[in-house]
């Protein structure tokens with residue numbers, strides 16, 4: 001490690017004095033102008049991680065659904081998964097080290113993590129379409145090269161595509177080819193194979209409207225759509241040619257505002273979906289004949305997918321375990337539906353994909369989705385082998401057919417992480433095969449009315465939680481207050497937790513009516529404000545839904 005060279009180069013990516021950042025739920029995220037030093041240092045860290053794991057490591061430059069002026073960075077571990085927690089700590093230390101401390105911190109990390117510094121290092125880099133992303137990804141590359149690491153810059157990619165590339169490279173191509181062409185080929189071949197049956201039986205060509213959040217998803221979907229055009233025609237909106245990234249559009253906007261994005265023409269009963277800014281989340285929705293808006297969120301995606309998978313799994317007759325993983329934000333109706341109607345085991349984990357992903361690995365087939373549309377399905381090695389073996393058996397019977405179908409489903413999911421494009425193709429395939437309309441899918445169960453709010457407090461870490469974030473253990477008295485409030489309403493539930501990506505406390509409430517959910521959320525916000533050191537204006541009761549929109553300081 002040439003520490004003199006590191007010091008010299010680092011001076012060109014100097015850290016602003018006094019700035020401290022935390023590697024949070026989704027890596028580092030803040031205003032783009034504060035991130036140059038973090039990028040350079042994440043290049044350095046990726047080299048150390050690559051040497052330690054003797055594998056290719058990914059670095060993605062994106063701030064997902066956050067505003068265009070923001071940016072962020074996260075590292076991708078060898079099998080395409082999120083960075084290991086112990087390395088998140090190293091990332092935070094390295095990002096916050098003052099210039100003169102940098103060599104010592106690098107040596108410290110190398111020692112603590114037993115990095116063999118003589119090992120080769122290889123890092124792959126991807127970035128989203130933000131104006132700041134190109135320069136920032138160059139800073140990552142500067143960090144990689146000054147430590148002698150090799151790199152491949154993929155340029156513009158969706159976040160899940162970068163995860164896919166990392167996974168492919170570390171499994172000698174067994175997972176797929178580590179090129180954009182390889183990604184398109186793998187997914188579209190699986191999609192076309194899977195839907196052959198549905199489309200042969202005379203179904204009309206299917207059309208889907210896609211809101212691309214003016215982000216990277218638009219570029220990639222436009223390139224990819226020709227690969228599966230016999231099966232599905234996608235119409236792109238908010239494709240970045242005019243609008244601003246994530247502004248009044250995208251999956252996060254649609255989910256949190258519970259209304260359609262701007263820039264999309266929706267006719268009644270037409271199936272529409274939205275990606276987020278880096279295309280790792282997807283949400284569906286439609287207007288009914290009365291013009292009422294219906295959201296079909298991550299919970300319903302999980303219900304559709306697990307219902308679909310149950311049948312071929314029963315058919316192949318092997319006792320492979322199927323489970324669904326959710327977070328506390330999952331609508332109570334979805335959990336009840338999965339457990340009581342579908343009879344599948346449901347687990348609840350802390351918020352953040354890495355927690356869900358980890359839990360899903362405990363099943364042969366683990367379906368995980370956050371309510372906001374981030375998720376995928378993981379197949380254990382044993383399940384994959386069993387399915388492949390059955391699919392190759394000579395006898396052409398129902399069992400083999402079911403195994404063949406599952407084989408294509410395995411290939412269609414991005415098993416490295418949740419992926420809007422891959423999930424979209426899975427959902428479209430299921431709807432086609434089952435002959436379901438979006439309304440029929442939506443009717444699987446009825447969501448309980450719910451409301452999410454944000455409360456500003458002086459220090460959000462005064463709140464700590466347990467039971468997958470459903471119970472507050474600190475500050476004293478807060479959980480008791482929430483329990484009392486919840487008792488006042490029917491079918492009600494509420495919890496609070498400090499956000500891992502924003503400097504706020506999140507409040508969630510659901511109840512038998514929208515009015516009651518709003519009212520419970522307001523009362524819980526007030527309890528948080530009073531018991532957890534609220535700052536600024538006190539939470540106000542909602543008089544109109546507009547009050548919940550982002551421009552209000554307390555409600556969004």
Ligand SMILES: CC(=O)N[C@H]1[C@@H](OP(=O)(O)O)O[C@H](CO)[C@@H](O)[C@@H]1O
Pocket residue numbers: 025026064329351352353370372374498499500501502506
């Ligand atoms: C309620 C909610 O939507 N929380 C989001 C949000 O996390 P917070 O820790 O709640 O800020 O950002 C995460 C990263 O994108 C995402 O995984 C998660 O679902």
Ligand SMILES: [Mg+2]
Pocket residue numbers: 064065276277278279280281
């Ligand atoms: Mg995202």
